[in-house]
Amino acid sequence: MRGLYLAAGLLFVALGFIGAFLPVLPTTPFLIVAAACFARSSQRLESWLLNHPRFGPLLRQWRERGAVPRQAKLMSLAGSSVGFLLFWIGYEPEPVSAIAVAALMLAGVAYVFSRPSA
DSSP states (O other): OHHHHHHHHHHHHHHHHHHTTOTTSOSHHHHHHHHHHHHTTOHHHHHHHHTOTTTHHHHHHHHHHOOBOHHHHHHHHHHHHHHHHHHHHHHOOOHHHHHHHHHHHHHHHHHHHHSOBO
């Protein structure tokens, strides 16, 4: 199992890295999952992630209090809005599909905004 957690952690770090450059793909949720995987597989990689100068403070705040910084909440809202707009323009979805995607995105944003602010 340790090897599976390590592989999953590395995959989620890669997705988080890609998300740092793509506005539609989130970074922090992938890194939160990566840190959880590393906690079960590699203390060295977990420590590296938690002490990373850019992402470490966010991950530690999440672990300690389940907190999300206000700026991250706003970026979540902006990213979801842009993502939905691109979905709408690019696919011209049927109303049922558009409502389903909007509901899923709103649920994600509502969860992020329900967390304490860091």
